[in-house]
Amino acid sequence: MLDYAALYRRERTMQEIVSDMTVADLHAETDEMYDTIERLIADCVDADVTFQPVDPNANDPFAGDPSAVNQAWTLGHVIVHLTASCEESAFLAAEMARGVPFHGRSRYEVPWETVTTMAQVRQRLAExxxxxxxxxQMxxxxPHLDYRVEPWPGAPPVDARGRYALGLAHAYDHLGQIEEIVRQARAARVG
Structure with a gap:
């Protein structure tokens, strides 16, 4: 797996991390990330998907409902969020690779409240x-790797490879959260 921790520690930029990557490498990195997520949830049951964990650091300033700003995310919520982020980065990267100027976000997130079973979680990950x-494949x-953009204001510019990998980096940032949700859900089932 790429050294996403170095990115979050601000030791390397995303562009530095992906500078030698090929499209084949991005395919492999995608599989490694999704395989990791699937390993983390391998023993989960349906009740774990909607289990409400305790997270004293919960803070979602983008929550549509003000009462949900400090609500801990369920496993279903985390999965639909991180897959939507990966997909958004991937589709923006495909446009960059084709030389299409940035024209705004490309995001759709499955309503997390509708994901209540492990079959739905696994289907969402596979999809x-x-x-x-x-x-x-697009x-x-x-690819137009000379075309670089700031993924958000003030961020170091990235090419299409970097834009794509930022989605995977976002997923990486949620791996610890998934582990903790699974740990708490399992303890609640057993104990």
């Missing part, structure tokens, strides 16, 4: 993985 791989043989 997202398929879409990420399909997005890489890259031209000679």
């Amino acid at each position: 997202s993985r398929r879409m990420l791989h399909a997005s890489l 890259w031209p043989d000679q």
